[in-house]
Amino acid sequence: MHPSIPFFLAPIVLAIAGPRLRRVLQIAVPLAAFFLLRATAPLGAGRSEIILSFMGYGFIPIRMDALALLFAYTFIIFGLLANIYGLHATDRRTPVASNIYIGSSIGAVLAGDLVTLFIFWEIMALSSALLIWNKDRAASVGAMFRYLLVHLTGGLFFFSGILIKLIAKEAMTFEALGWSTASQLIFIGFAVNAAIPPLHAWLSDAYPEGTPTGSLYLSCFTTKVAVYAFARGFAGSEILIWLGAFAAVYGVIFALMENDTRRLLAYHIICQVGYMLCGIGIGSAIGVNAGTGHAIGNILFKGLLFMATGAIIEATGKSKLSELGGLASRMPLVFSFYMVGTLAISGAPLLNGYITKGLLLKSAAEAHMGWLELLLLLVAVGTFLSIGCKLAYFAFFGKPCDVKIKPVPANSHVAMAATSILCFSIGIFPNTFIPLLPFPQHGGFYDAAHVIHNLQLLLGTYLGFLFIRQYLHTEDTLTLDTDWFYRRASELFIKGICFPIHFTQLLVQQAWTLSIALLHTHISEKFLPQRMTPLSYPLLWMTTAFAIAGFTLLILKFS
């Protein structure tokens, strides 16, 4: 039985269930899916697949191998953590949409053929769009429609690729896809979901708009499914290294500029996906291990950061750094969990980011790409600077904000604590996690040089921040990004097209009015009642009657 089934069945009950049943289901559904998957394929099991034949094509709705299972298990575990985080929420839409979203994400990573993948891909787009809709933020509706617009366009590229393959009678199995026209179209479809700049603006536009729980789900699934798809279909494509490096730098620069807490983190998703794509683009066993391992790690620490910022937003009602400050003493637990996430994403020793970032640097070194290694170090500096220094300082220290703080629910604390424990356990015991990666991998992560280099990098960055901290101010501004092209430039474009039409219309209208007016003046001057003689009227009528008669005769003659 497909492990997504509990996630697809639950919404039917969740839509009508009362709060207590809803809470029970939120815990029970991921557990049921976990045991279902475990019964079919334990983590680390060999490859197995189910093949169905339909209209002469062989479809593989379920294919389980190390790569797919690693993502499927992580999605289920993170789904459970996110459900626990949002147990106190009262709205029905989030649980309904999130269950379908998690189910379709698992379906997508287990899909063995392109058609199945595409179907789950589109269900993901539709269900995740519902999570953006947030009644507390008027801007969220617009963001949701823009999100849908971009994702359905990306889906069309993916679909065109599939159609070309179908027409050419190529196999539909989802393995390494090569670089044909069809594959290139599919690549664009994947790139939209992976938020590779310049196709990324949907992410930074939409993710900060959802409810705290809604955005938590969003931060995890869509981009990671795309990373999985790249690892499966395009591992070793050199273009991914370039795109990944560009995404990493782009994301980190925009994060440094950002004022909204969750938008800052959203830019870091783009940056971290760039890291993963670099590993996948290198394509060696260690590169793919690093890319996928970092995706799994990222789900945990980025989820933790979204949980902590979500807790701040729920407690204070504010999301902008310029409106926050001094929260460390008022929300000490949230601050601690936030710092765990920060240190993990920055690659501090004892946390999971250290392991996967270390693998990534190693894969770049083994591929003799010194420039990439240096670039990834630079991006790590920017990452710690924006999340660990800037966001942490302005939200938790700095000028204290004058807001009333609502208590953070216990279930949210439990979810944050559990995620922190997972981050630590992978960091401290990497040998429990490393064997789960798709390719065999040797250990040896804690050599003295690597540890001290990481500490130096973090200390140097923090020291630099301390020096320039007094010159930094948060400003309540909006940063232009590539969504400008479909939010503003498209409007100008439509105006540009409409202007000649409007102008011509206006010209014709004016000419018509003018000629009528002229005619009117001309006629009325001649036929002014006071100028009319007694004979004028009969003459006018007779002329008109003759004209009509002559015209009728002419028509009759020539018809």
Next chain:
Amino acid sequence: MSSAHSKKQPVKLRNTVIALFVLAILGEILFIHPHDPHEWWQRVPGFHALLGLIAGVISITAAKALGKYILYRKVTYYEKPGGKV
């Protein structure tokens, strides 16, 4: 009293960080001997510390300048007259 205390704290923090920073560089010089440096920057002791310090200051200054002179707009930039976004 409290203001003097709050002013003292950042200085104390900064001194601690500077001390740790120097320690980390010294630790590398004294105890770490890279056996297989394949890039020039791996032979420079304390390179990572300086990279963090210099690249950090430059990147945040550059990002802020990019925002200030080119990319920052008012938060109402995309809003239509009716208040719709």
